[in-house]
Amino acid sequence: MKVFIKNVFKYRYLLEDLTTRDLKVKYRRSLLGILWSVLNPLLMMMVITAVFSSIFKVVENFPIYYLTGSLIFNFFGEATNGALTSILGNSPLIKKVYVPKFIFPLEKTIFAFVNMLFSLLAVIIMFIILRFVPSWTIVFSPFVFLYVLVFSLGVGFFLSAISIFFRDVIHLYSVFLTALMYMTPIIYPESMLESMPAIVSNVIYCNPMYYYVQYFRNVAMYGIVPSLKDNLICIFCALLSLLIGSLVLKKSQNKFILYI
Amino acid sequence: MDKAIIVSNVDMHFNMSKFKIDSIKEYLIKLFKRELMYQDFIALKDISLEIPKGDVFGIVGLNGSGKSTLLKIISGILKPSKGYVKIYGVIAPLIELGAGFDMELTARENIFLNGSVLGFSRQTMKDKFDEIVDFSEMEEFLDVPMKNYSSGMVARIAFAVATITQPDILIVDEILAVGDFRFQQKCEDRINQLMSGGTTVVIVSHSIEQIERLCKHCMWLEHGKIKMIGDKQEVCDAYKNS
Numbered sequence: 001m002k003v004f005i006k007n008v009f010k011y012r013y014l015l016e017d018l019t020t021r022d023l024k025v026k027y028r029r030s031l032l033g034i035l036w037s038v039l040n041p042l043l044m045m046m047v048i049t050a051v052f053s054s055i056f057k058v059v060e061n062f063p064i065y066y067l068t069g070s071l072i073f074n075f076f077g078e079a080t081n082g083a084l085t086s087i088l089g090n091s092p093l094i095k096k097v098y099v100p101k102f103i104f105p106l107e108k109t110i111f112a113f114v115n116m117l118f119s120l121l122a123v124i125i126m127f128i129i130l131r132f133v134p135s136w137t138i139v140f141s142p143f144v145f146l147y148v149l150v151f152s153l154g155v156g157f158f159l160s161a162i163s164i165f166f167r168d169v170i171h172l173y174s175v176f177l178t179a180l181m182y183m184t185p186i187i188y189p190e191s192m193l194e195s196m197p198a199i200v201s202n203v204i205y206c207n208p209m210y211y212y213v214q215y216f217r218n219v220a221m222y223g224i225v226p227s228l229k230d231n232l233i234c235i236f237c238a239l240l241s242l243l244i245g246s247l248v249l250k251k252s253q254n255k256f257i258l259y260i
Numbered sequence: 261m262d263k264a265i266i267v268s269n270v271d272m273h274f275n276m277s278k279f280k281i282d283s284i285k286e287y288l289i290k291l292f293k294r295e296l297m298y299q300d301f302i303a304l305k306d307i308s309l310e311i312p313k314g315d316v317f318g319i320v321g322l323n324g325s326g327k328s329t330l331l332k333i334i335s336g337i338l339k340p341s342k343g344y345v346k347i348y349g350v351i352a353p354l355i356e357l358g359a360g361f362d363m364e365l366t367a368r369e370n371i372f373l374n375g376s377v378l379g380f381s382r383q384t385m386k387d388k389f390d391e392i393v394d395f396s397e398m399e400e401f402l403d404v405p406m407k408n409y410s411s412g413m414v415a416r417i418a419f420a421v422a423t424i425t426q427p428d429i430l431i432v433d434e435i436l437a438v439g440d441f442r443f444q445q446k447c448e449d450r451i452n453q454l455m456s457g458g459t460t461v462v463i464v465s466h467s468i469e470q471i472e473r474l475c476k477h478c479m480w481l482e483h484g485k486i487k488m489i490g491d492k493q494e495v496c497d498a499y500k501n502s
């Protein structure tokens with residue numbers, strides 16, 4: 001852990017450089033630049049609302065319900081998907097200089113986090129448009145951002161390592177991510193879980209993303225103060241993920257160079 | 261005398277399985293057929309050496325004798341299968357061509373990227389940028405993607421970035437060989453200048469004259485083993501006469 005922090009410090013310029021490079025690449029050829037991070041979720045929201053809000057009438061403020069859920073989930077998706085190929089993608093660098101490998105998935109996670117902060121603007125814009133006044137509990141939202149950041153980082157570490165040995169993980173993961181999205185109440189109301197078959201709802205209760213999404217909605221939409229239990233579940237998943245991810249990455253990182 | 265690099269009983273094995281396994285299916289099939297046996301290839305065998313601070317150390321040997329592999333182990337890019345390497349100070353590696361450049365990016369972007377890999381801040385790089393460009397004489401090509409560079413041009417940029425501050429240890433693998441004679445002269449001057457400032461330099465080159473000119477000590481690698489190590493003249497003479 002001490003080595004980890006020391007390395008982050010030592011390679012902070014590299015982190016900074018890679019992140020700005022990613023931002024530049026992402027927005028280089030688009031006219032609207034970084035605005036896309038704001039517009040994208042808004043456009044998505046319009047489509048989803050048009051299609052689903054009449055089906056799921058029980059959900060109040062459907063646009064906000066969707067946006068808050070997708071904000072958290074999309075961050076996770078983007079971070080882990082980026083981390084997945086992050087080490088492979090930097091193989092020219094790794095072959096010629098020593099760089100601690102965790103830098104690359106860490107960078108992708110930070111990059112996704114920056115994008116999420118922009119997308120957060122979209123949520124705020126909808127608050128204003130719909131004249132929705134969030135309750136004071138929204139001050140708890142940095143906690144869930146931190147939890148989901150740590151959780152995604154762990155998953156990203158794991159994926160970035162494993163994808164070097166088994167390239168098909170790259171293809172499998174996009175399927176997995178889609179499945180996970182349906183296993184998280186983003187579009188459909190949470191109350192639907194009760195009417196689902198027990199197997200399905202139990203699987204959903206095992207999905208950490210369910211708790212992160214729920215936490216954020218509770219504090220941002222419903223004005224519910226998160227209980228100690230909510231926090232503990234979120235922290236537990238985050239730390240477990242980080243632990244497994246770091247161990248896998250640490251154990252395997254010396255072999256990467258022989259596989260890329 | 262202070263040591264800069266200690267290499268102790270280093271072995272490097274590569275498993276040269278005939279088929280590269282990189283999918284789960286292949287892995288399972290091989291596992292079932294019990295074909296996961298590896299063909300061991302020994303690239304380095306029992307290498308031990310100590311390089312004192314301020315030394316210029318040359319490594320000679322035929323193609324495939326393990327020179328680049330040894331340098332990669334010294335730079336920490338590869339982990340040895342056995343033994344260990346100790347490094348005292350900041351290391352600037354110039355391993356083969358490319359030196360960690362992303363060929364899709366322009367030279368300008370790569371200079372900054374390379375600088376940050378070596379641990380320099382953006383500000384330092386901004387301050388040193390002109391000096392780097394001057395030294396490499398590449399200002400016309402700064403905004404061209406590096407994939408369109410000639411190998412000598414890549415080497416120029418790489419050498420300029422790595423030597424812009426005084427590293428404790430500089431590793432130069434073949435990179436001088438692709439530069440033209442003027443640039444080689446310039447690099448040798450720079451190496452001499454760094455050396456007088458206390459930098460330890462490790463050079464791999466197929467140009468014996470260059471090794472003779474620059475180095476104090478030299479090592480001859482053959483099939484991954486040390487054939488001879490010691491004073492540069494003795495080693496170079498023996499190597500030439502082999």
Ligand SMILES: Nc1ncnc2c1ncn2[C@@H]1O[C@H](COP(=O)(O)OP(=O)(O)OP(=O)(O)O)[C@@H](O)[C@H]1O
Nearest residue numbers: 258274276303321322323324325326327328329330
């Ligand atoms: N990643 C690797 N996987 C398998 N074998 C490798 C790997 N890297 C190097 N080798 C083998 O190790 C041996 C030594 O290679 P190395 O690149 O160190 O040679 P070299 O002395 O630098 O040669 P040259 O003079 O051509 O640069 C070679 O036989 C090479 O095939």
Ligand SMILES: [Mg+2]
Nearest residue numbers: 327328329433
């Ligand atoms: Mg070589």
